[in-house]
Amino acid sequence: MDIVWAIIVGFFAGMIAKWLTPGPNKPRGFILTTVLGIVGSVVATWLGQQIGWYGPGDGANFIGAIIGAIIVLLAWGQLARRT
Structure with missing residues (x-):
């Protein structure tokens, strides 16, 4: 059930991130949006653990x-602009 929850949260986080981020270089499609959100959640969890906001077993919440x-998404836009 954890993987299903991660996919659902990742999808909505990716959609909101695409909506909030300006610029034309945004990934398109359901799968890419979901992957963007899941990777974003992993990045937020890692950064939060490095800073000390989350413990070893904690994960980022929805806002994170x-x-x-x-x-x-901003990193994606920088890479897409270069090519």
Whole structure:
């Protein structure tokens, strides 16, 4: 059930991140949006653990997943602009 929850949260976090982030270089499609949100959640969890906000077994909440997805989306836009 954890993987299903991660996919659902990742999808919504990816959608909100795409909506909040300006610029034309946004990934399109359901699967890419979901992957963006899941990777964003992983990034937010890792950053939160490095800073000390989350413990070793804790994960990022929904807001953290959105912020992580925005970070990943901004990096995606920089890479897409270069090619």
